[in-house]
Amino acid sequence: MRNRLSEALKTAMKEKDTKRLSTLRLINAAIKDREIAMRGEGEDPSDLTDDVILGILGKMVKQRQESARAYEEGGRLELAEAEREEIKVIEEFLPRQLSDAEVDKAVDKAVAEVGATSIRDMGKVMGVLKGKYTGQMDFGAVGPKVKARLG
Incomplete structure (x- = not known):
């Protein structure tokens, strides 16, 4: 880089x-x-x-x-x-941004990966997403999606 x-x-x-x-x-x-x-x-x-x-x-x-x-x-x-x-x-130096469908798929995958069942697991899910998709998604917009998925 x-x-x-x-x-x-x-x-x-x-x-x-x-x-x-x-x-x-x-x-x-x-x-x-x-x-x-x-x-x-x-x-x-x-x-x-x-x-x-x-x-x-x-x-x-x-x-x-x-x-x-x-x-x-x-x-x-x-x-x-x-x-x-x-x-x-x-x-130019950032990876391609994920589409909404790709973000939804990534959220589902992260939820399954950590075995998240409630809103208390949101931090773990966000941690996995940040580890794998830094620079590829807007985490400010992803937070509410994770919350909705777990809520």
Whole structure:
């Protein structure tokens, strides 16, 4: 994942693609921030796995979606469009998002895997889903589906 990011950064520099370069630098900065936080917590920054990076990228996309919505509501369409352009660049490094049907199937599979029978098992189900599908689904939207399935 890091190699892909650094190659994309080099390519953007060579092509003088300033918007793309800016977004790629933001991604690198977020990853470096996470490494610094890991050092502060006494963890080894070399333990920063692709799953952690996918989580960072997912969070960045979510932040930009919220910003774009806020800009649209405020009538600042040019800023909303800039946020969407950043989302496109970030999403290049995320795995394909699962469809609603695939998410439902994954929820059913996770419920069966942990033997969940009540809402008290929701944490276990979400843990399995996050372990297998980080970056492939919006866990904020999946939570209510799991709740409905167990409730």
